[in-house]
Amino acid sequence: MPSALIPWISFGASILLVIAYEWRIHHIGKRQPERLARYANAKLRMHWVTSLADRPGAEIVAVQALRNSLMAASISASTAALAVMGALSMSGASLAANLARWSGENALHTVLQGMLVGILFASYVCSAMSTRHYSHASFIMSIPVDRPERNELNTAAATHVRRAGLMYSWGLRLFLMVLPVVAGVVHPLAMLPATLLLIGGLVLFDQPANDVEVD
Known part of the structure; x- marks a missing residue:
């Protein structure tokens, strides 16, 4: 096997592992949503809205809780935006130069640099969209519960x-x-073990709170 193919094999295996894990999580979530944190927490948040929908005086509590969540999402978005700017500052020039003279020896490095910027930007977009939805929910939850339009907007x-x-x-x-992308930029062969470490972290990330053992 040519040595030049080994880094690409490590890259391909890492991508396939992440896709396979996300595919498995998606199908588990469709059949047994209570087994995954993201779906269990989503259901919990919807129950929270329902529980406050007919409680006069709870509007301030609801808005404060949503504000805390909005601040957390804002911090996440700001962190991702700063990371994007940092990545572009450090590798933007070399990325542009590598794209201009695409060749086999620097192709993988260029792909990884592009993926790094793309993933960070996607993280920023998701966090920014989260603040948008929390903001809309705050406006609705601040409407007094005895107003007829509040009942119409509780589902929203x-x-x-x-x-x-x-x-x-x-x-x-x-x-x-x-x-794993950063690990791959440092050394392509480091991407696969970093991906295994990532999946181990995602397993814990996806575990619902009621499944976590407390010592």
Whole structure:
């Protein structure tokens, strides 16, 4: 086997492992959503909206809780945006130069640099979308419960809170996926063990709170 193919094999195996894991998680979530944190937490957030929908005086508590979540998503978005700018500052010039003179010896490095920027930007977009949904939910949950329009919008509030949580989860998830890409930029053969480490972290990330053992 040519030595030049080994880094590409490591890259391909890493990508396939991540895709296989996400495919498995997707199908488990469709059949048994209670086994995955993202789906269990989404259901919990929707129950939270429902429980406050007919409680006069709970509007301030609801908005404060949503504000805390919105701040967490804002911090995540800001971190991802700073990471994108840092990645472009450090590798933007070399990425542009490598794209201009594409060749076999630097092709993988160029692909990994592009993936790094793309994943970080996707993480920023997901976190920013999370703040958008939390903001919409805050407006709805601040409407007094005795107003007729509040009853009409409770379903929309639950949907916004659910989507906000899922977007926030994906923002963090994509940020974690930077690990094997960074390892691959440093050395292509380091990408596969970093991917295995990532999947181990995602297994814990996807575990619902009621399945976590407390010592």
